[in-house]
Amino acid sequence: LEWRYYQLVSRITTPARGIYLAFIIESKLTCEEGGSVYPIQNAERVTRFSSHYGRNSSPEGGNSSYSAYNLAGPSGVRGYGDHTASMVLRTYGTWWSDMPSYAPKLGPCPNWFKSEDFIELIYPKAVFPHVIRVRETYHPGSIVRILVCNVTPKESENYPPDAIRWQVLWSGPPQKDLPAQIRIFSPELNEAQFPSRVVRLEFNSQHVDYYTELDCCQMIGRYASTEEYPAVSLEERCETRVNEPDVTEKLFQDLSLEDRVPPLDRQISTQSAEEEEEYGLENGYFDYLPMEIWFKIIGYLDFESLCTATKVSRAFFRACYDPLLYQRINLQPFWTKVNDSFLEIVEPRFHYLRSLDISWTGACNQVSPENFDRFLQSCCTRLERFRAVCSPLVNVATLIFLNSLGEQLEELDVRSCSFFFGNVQPGVTSDSHYTPEDYMSLSQPQLFLLPQLTQLQRLNLYGTDITTKNVVALIRNNPQLEHINVGSCNLDGTIVSVAIGACCKKLKSLDLWRSIKFSPQALIALANGCPELLELDLGWLRFDCQAENCLVQL
Numbered sequence: 001l002e003w004r005y006y007q008l009v010s011r012i013t014t015p016a017r018g019i020y021l022a023f024i025i026e027s028k029l030t031c032e033e034g035g036s037v038y039p040i041q042n043a044e045r046v047t048r049f050s051s052h053y054g055r056n057s058s059p060e061g062g063n064s065s066y067s068a069y070n071l072a073g074p075s076g077v078r079g080y081g082d083h084t085a086s087m088v089l090r091t092y093g094t095w096w097s098d099m100p101s102y103a104p105k106l107g108p109c110p111n112w113f114k115s116e117d118f119i120e121l122i123y124p125k126a127v128f129p130h131v132i133r134v135r136e137t138y139h140p141g142s143i144v145r146i147l148v149c150n151v152t153p154k155e156s157e158n159y160p161p162d163a164i165r166w167q168v169l170w171s172g173p174p175q176k177d178l179p180a181q182i183r184i185f186s187p188e189l190n191e192a193q194f195p196s197r198v199v200r201l202e203f204n205s206q207h208v209d210y211y212t213e214l215d216c217c218q219m220i221g222r223y224a225s226t227e228e229y230p231a232v233s234l235e236e237r238c239e240t241r242v243n244e245p246d247v248t249e250k251l252f253q254d255l256s257l258e259d260r261v262p263p264l265d266r267q268i269s270t271q272s273a274e275e276e277e278e279y280g281l282e283n284g285y286f287d288y289l290p291m292e293i294w295f296k297i298i299g300y301l302d303f304e305s306l307c308t309a310t311k312v313s314r315a316f317f318r319a320c321y322d323p324l325l326y327q328r329i330n331l332q333p334f335w336t337k338v339n340d341s342f343l344e345i346v347e348p349r350f351h352y353l354r355s356l357d358i359s360w361t362g363a364c365n366q367v368s369p370e371n372f373d374r375f376l377q378s379c380c381t382r383l384e385r386f387r388a389v390c391s392p393l394v395n396v397a398t399l400i401f402l403n404s405l406g407e408q409l410e411e412l413d414v415r416s417c418s419f420f421f422g423n424v425q426p427g428v429t430s431d432s433h434y435t436p437e438d439y440m441s442l443s444q445p446q447l448f449l450l451p452q453l454t455q456l457q458r459l460n461l462y463g464t465d466i467t468t469k470n471v472v473a474l475i476r477n478n479p480q481l482e483h484i485n486v487g488s489c490n491l492d493g494t495i496v497s498v499a500i501g502a503c504c505k506k507l508k509s510l511d512l513w514r515s516i517k518f519s520p521q522a523l524i525a526l527a528n529g530c531p532e533l534l535e536l537d538l539g540w541l542r543f544d545c546q547a548e549n550c551l552v553q554l
Contacts, residue, residue, distance in 0.1 A: 038220055038221065038222050039125060039127065039220070039221075040218055040219075040220050041123045041124055041125060041127075041218060042072070042073055042074050042123075042216055042217075042218055043071060043072040043073065043121035043122065043216070043217055043218075043219075044072060044121075044122050044123055044124050045069075045072050045121070046068050046069050046071055046072050046119060046121055046122075047120045047121070047122055047153055047198075048118075048119070048120045048153075048363070048418075049068040049117075049118065049119040049120070049390075050116075050117045050119075050360070050389065050390045050416055051089060051090035051117055051415070051416060051463065052066065052067055052068035052088060052089060052090060052119075053066035053067075053088035053089065053090055053211065054068065054069075054070075054088070055067070055514060064084075064085070065084040065085075066086065066087070067087065068087050068119055069087075070085055070086055070087045071121065071214055071216060072121065072216075073216065075135055075215050075216045076215060076216070077135075077137045077213075079137075080137060080138065080181050081137070082213065083137060083138070083213065083215075085215075086137055086138065086213035086214060087119070087213065087214045088211050088213050089142070089203060089205055089211060090117070091205060092139070092205040092206075092209075092210055092212065093205070093206060093208065093210075094206050099535050100483070100508050100509045100534045100535045101483050101485065101508075101509035101511065101535055103387075103458065103460075103483075105330055105357070106328055106329070106330050106355040106357040106385055106387060107303070107328040107330035107355060107357065108302040108303075108305075108328075109302055109330055109333055110304055110305070110333050112171075112333075113332075114144045114173065114174065115144055115145055115202035115203065115204060116203060116204050116205065116206070117203040117204075117205070118200055118201065118202045118203065118360065118390075119201050120199070120200045120363070121198070121199045121200070121201075121217055122152055122197055122198055123197045123198075123199065123219050124197070125197065125223070126195040126196055126197045126223075126224070127195055127196070127220075127221030127222055127223055127224070128192045128195050128196075128221045128222050128223075128224060129148060129169060129189060129192050129196060129219055129220070129221040130189065130221045130222065131186055131189070131219070131220040131221070132146050132169065132170075132199060132218070132219055132220075133184055133185070133186040133217070133218045133219075133220070134184070134185045134186075134201065134214060134216075134217045134218075135182065135183075135184055135185075135215040135217070135218075136182065136183045136184075136185055136212070136213070136214055136215075137182050137213050137214065137215045138210075138211065138212065138213035139208045139209065139211065139212045139213065140175070140178050140183040140185065140212065141174055141175035141176060141178045141207070141208065141212075142174055142204060142205045142208060142212040143185060143201055143202070143203055144171060144172060144173065144202055144203060144204045145168060145170065145171045145200075145201075145202040146168070146169045146170045146171075146187070146189070146199065146200070146202075147166050147168050147169060147199070147200040147202070147336070148166070148167055148169055148192060148194075148196035148198060148199055148200070149166050149167075149196060149198040149364055150165045150194045150195075150196060151164055151198070152198055152364070153363075153364050153365070156364040156365040156366075157365060161339045161340045161341075161365060161366050161367055161371075162339055162340060162341050164339070164364050164365065164366050165193075166200075166336040166363075167190070167192065167193055167194070168190070168336075169190050169192065170187045170188070170189050170190065172187065174204045174205075174206070174207045176207045192221070195221075195223070195224045198364075199217065201217065286315070287315070291319070294319050295319065295322070295324070295325060298320060298325060299325060302330070302333070303326075303329055303330070303331065303334065304333075304334060306320050306325065306326075307320075321349065323348075323349055323350070323351050323352045325349075326349045326350050326352065326353065327352050327353060327354045328354065328355040329350065329353060329355070329356055329357070330357040331356075331357060331358050331361060332357050332358070332359040332361070332389075335359070335360040335361045335363065338361040338362070338367060339366040340366075340367060340371045343367065343371055343375045344371070347375065347378055350378075350379035350380075351378075351379055352382060353379050353380050353383055354382055354384045354385070355383075355384060355385040356380060356383060356385070356387070357387040358387070358388050358391055358393060359387055359389035359391060360389065360390055361388075361391055361393060362391050362392040362393040363392065365392070367393055369393075369395060369397065372398075373397045373398070373401070376397075376398065377401065380401070381405075382408070383405055383408070383409065384408060384409060384410050385410060385411040386402060386409065386411065386412055386413070387411070387413040387414075388413070388414050388417060389414070389415045389416060389417075390415065390416040390417065391414075391417060392417075392418070394414050394417040399449070399450065402450065402453070403450045403451065403452050403453060404452065405453070406454065407452075407453070407454045407455040408455070409453055409455070409456065410455060410456060410457045410458070411456070411458040411459075412450075412453070412456060412458070413458070413459075413460040414460070414461060414464060415460050415461070415462040415464075415485070416462065416463040416464070417463075417464055418464075449466070449470040449473060449474070450473075450474060451473070451477065453477060454477050454478060456474070456481055457478075457480055457481060457482050457483070458481070458482065458483045459474060459478070459481055459483070459484050459485070460483075460484075460485040461485065461486050461489060462485045462486070462487045462488055462489070462511065463487070463488045464489055465489070465490070466486070466491075467491075468492045468495055468496060471486055471489075471491060471496055472495065472496065472499045475496070475499045475500055475504060476499065476503055478504075479503045479504060479505070479506075480504075480506060481500075481506070482504075482506050482508045482509070483507075483508060483509045484500065484504070484509070484510050484511070485509075485511040486511065486512060486515070487511040487512065487514060487515075487537065487539075488513055488514045489515070490514075490515075490516050491515050491516065492515070492516060492517045493512045493515030493517055493518035493522060493541060494517050494518055494519045494521065494522040495517075496512065496515070496522075497510075497512070497518070497522035497523070497526050498521070498522060498525045500525070500526065500529065500530065501525030501526050501528060501529025501530060502525070502529055503529075504529070504530060505529065505530065505531070505532075506532055507530040507532065507533055508532055508533060508534050508535065509533075509535035509536075510526070510530075510535070510536050510537070511537040512536075512537060512541060513538075513539040513540060513541075514539065514540045514541075515541055518541040518542070518543045519543050520543060520544060520545070520547040520548045520550040521548075521550075522543075523545075523550040523551065523553070523554055524550050524554075526554065527550070527553040528553070536554075
């Protein structure tokens with residue numbers, strides 16, 4: 001079949017059944033053009049995702065309703081509408097940002113970054129992607145970026161962090177007012193710079209009226225020839241990559257304070273009066289402003305813009321290198337660029353960090369655990385707010401460091417981090433052995449997780465494997481908590497609610513979504529113990545809501 005046939009079918013607008021049949025037929029074919037083979041591949045498996053509507057269990061767990069794992073494999077949904085066999089995101093619309101639990105960005109964010117969720121897929125064979133086709137079966141139009149990586153997570157263990165590359169194949173705004181029918185989303189892609197098995201989709205669902213659902217994602221591309229991508233050894237490929245940094249790495253190397261410019265005090269002391277007079281007005285009206293106003297204006301810039309502004313002039317260079325400007329940093333938009341070299345270059349600026357968002361960073365081992373631990377010890381000792389949503393960088397050393405911050409830390413957000421948080425000390429039985437009274441009587445020396453944190457105001461553990469015992473310990477240690485999210489954590493909701501009602505009198509929002517147990521007594525405990533409660537998520541909890549008049553009391 002000719003390649004233009006696929007271009008035609010990908011834009012077909014016949015009824016849903018016709019699109020489904022065409023999609024199924026194409027899934028079993030390959031095409032040839034100019035002697036090159038173009039395999040059509042369905043995703044082999046899902047490796048990571050930021051959130052989903054299903055339960056946090058593996059594909060073999062038996063319950064795959066609305067799970068992110070449904071995006072792997074061939075198409076399985078025939079008609080437009082709500083299907084449990086689809087992949088569904090956790091949020092939609094703008095009402096999430098209007099709720100009391102909404103947490104504003106920890107630092108300025110560039111306008112081009114619109115992503116709110118993501119999912120990563122692995123395919124059987126590495127190819128140069130020519131076409132990515134996503135089958136959207138309900139409320140389409142939420143995809144905003146498509147990226148590929150040159151290694152899989154398993155292969156990345158044998159690569160130095162600086163040799164791992166991500167490339168944006170397509171980006172665009174969310175698409176609004178689309179017809180209510182199945183859509184095969186297949187945008188025109190940038191030319192791939194390397195063969196890949198890893199595809200990442202990023203989403204923004206603020207414009208849709210209900211949940212976006214996806215059925216499958218296909219990758220079509222050609223195998224790499226030995227002439228354009230020779231079969232060299234792993235060591236040679238890594239060495240070439242390290243010795244030839246890409247444009248992003250060159251930018252940050254140019255901005256390195258230690259390598260490119262003398263220290264600021266020496267630079268100022270060597271300027272003569274004539275030089276100051278000659279260049280005194282090189283910045284226009286900015287030269288008439290006090291430095292406090294400079295900092296106020298520059299403080300609205302995101303991290304990337306601050307780096308760019310250092311090249312405007314010497315005065316901008318001095319202002320933009322002031323460490324006080326780097327107290328609130330949001331690195332989530334730049335997750336593809338954050339590696340060991342990045343952390344080493346920015347370290348001189350981050351000595352006064354108070355709020356840090358490293359969400360999504362560390363994918364495919366881009367940052368080594370040793371270098372990240374060194375970065376925390378060097379730059380984050382004043383930290384008050386820490387977010388690391390779906391970041392592989394969260395490990396034992398990270399928790400130990402966060403625990404050392406003690407009462408200084410006010411916010412901890414580690415949503416969807418797959419790291420095992422640990423249990424109580426050996427010899428203590430499982431969660432099912434305890435009653436609510438037993439949990440409230442546990443002595444502090446028994447607890448393992450973060451015992452020194454005592455002033456948390458916001459705690460988000462959504463989608464982690466933390467145990468009920470450790471959640472109760474954090475609640476007891478932090479009576480100032482105002483926002484708690486333990487949704488999709490497989491916790492005993494009754495025990496957690498009783499502890500919250502007894503300890504957290506200032507609580508304003510609580511998310512118990514998909515907890516494994518709940519009871520009317522838990523709702524009564526919240527009603528009596530949390531008079532400032534404004535938001536409560538009890539999604540997918542089964543209990544007798546009429547018993548003991550618990551809803552009326554709430």
